Amino acid sequence: MDHIPCPPSNSGPQPPARSDAQAPAGTEVAANTGNTQGNAGGKLQVTSHNQYKTPRLLRENLDPSPLKQFQQWLGEAMDPPPAVAEAGETGQTIKLEAVHEPEAMTICTALPSAIPSARIVLLKQVDTLGFVFYTNYLSRKSRELEANAYASLAFYWREQSRSVRVVGRAEKVTRAESEEYFAGRPRGSQIGAWASRQSEEVEGERQLEEWVEEVEARYKGKEVPCPPHWGGWRIIPLVDDQAIVAMRKGFFREAV
Numbered sequence: 428m429d430h431i432p433c434p435p436s437n438s439g440p441q442p443p444a445r446s447d448a449q450a451p452a453g454t455e456v457a458a459n460t461g462n463t464q465g466n467a468g469g470k471l472q473v474t475s476h477n478q479y480k481t482p483r484l485l486r487e488n489l490d491p492s493p494l495k496q497f498q499q500w501l502g503e504a505m506d507p508p509p510a511v512a513e514a515g516e517t518g519q520t521i522k523l524e525a526v527h528e529p530e531a532m533t534i535c536t537a538l539p540s541a542i543p544s545a546r547i548v549l550l551k552q553v554d555t556l557g558f559v560f561y562t563n564y565l566s567r568k569s570r571e572l573e574a575n576a577y578a579s580l581a582f583y584w585r586e587q588s589r590s591v592r593v594v595g596r597a598e599k600v601t602r603a604e605s606e607e608y609f610a611g612r613p614r615g616s617q618i619g620a621w622a623s624r625q626s627e628e629v630e631g632e633r634q635l636e637e638w639v640e641e642v643e644a645r646y647k648g649k650e651v652p653c654p655p656h657w658g659g660w661r662i663i664p665l666v667d668d669q670a671i672v673a674m675r676k677g678f679f680r681e682a683v
């Protein structure tokens with residue numbers, strides 16, 4: 428059998444080399460260690476090759492509304508239908524497994540200097556406007572969204588080999604929405620929202636415990652109000668810009 432060569436690297440424009448001087452204050456710059464091959468313990472290669480079995484992703488099967496399509500997929504991730512018929516000629520039937528924590532999503536934000544940062548949050552609502560999650564408004568992600576409202580979300584539903592990317596603009600949800608959501612959270616999470624200093628360094632676990640004790644004492648026998656520095660963000664997809672992209676391993680397609 429003929430050997431298939433590795434495709435050539437992209438010879439198109441490359442991003443400018445970044446010097447440490449360009450990094451904004453407060454941003455850590457990792458040292459460039461170069462090729463780690465040969466360094467003691469410096470290389471860990473992943474050589475597994477999974478076979479992914481998913482329904483084919485065909486435009487004619489997609490809802491014209493990307494948000495509705497997303498809601499259908501999220502529904503299938505939470506509560507899979509008994510079987511999904513494979514589209515096209517194969518006639519196969521595919522069983523989708525339930526996804527563990529399908530609401531977990533990566534949100535990538537970026538400073539105006541374009542340096543990105545990503546982390547996991549939990550989707551709490553998807554509505555006709557967009558994707559809502561809750562957080563601390565003083566956190567790094569919130570500070571970045573205040574400075575540059577564009578963000579990207581990525582969902583990976585491993586059990587169904589599906590992933591979805593959303594690109595959108597972030598807006599704070601109304602205070603009433605945040606308060607309503609906060610009121611329904613378990614008391615421990617409400618205390619945690621007052622006690623945690625998200626994105627800040629903490630001097631040991633004892634300090635965290637002290638902050639929690641302080642908040643517990645303050646609200647003993649009372650309802651815990653929603654902290655002013657806590658609330659929701661809604662990521663509103665840029666639908667004009669083909670901003671919800673559905674991916675199946677090896678293929679991708681715009682869902683708009």
Ligand SMILES: Cc1cc2nc3c(=O)[nH]c(=O)nc-3n(C[C@H](O)[C@H](O)[C@H](O)COP(=O)(O)O)c2cc1C
Nearest residue numbers: 531546547548549561562563566567568569625626
């Ligand atoms: C499964 C999982 C779910 C999380 N959900 C949230 C969330 O809904 N809101 C949140 O603020 N942080 C959540 N976190 C913590 C964030 O990943 C992150 O550590 C924290 O928000 C600070 O991020 P930042 O410093 O980049 O702002 C979650 C972490 C994990 C592992």
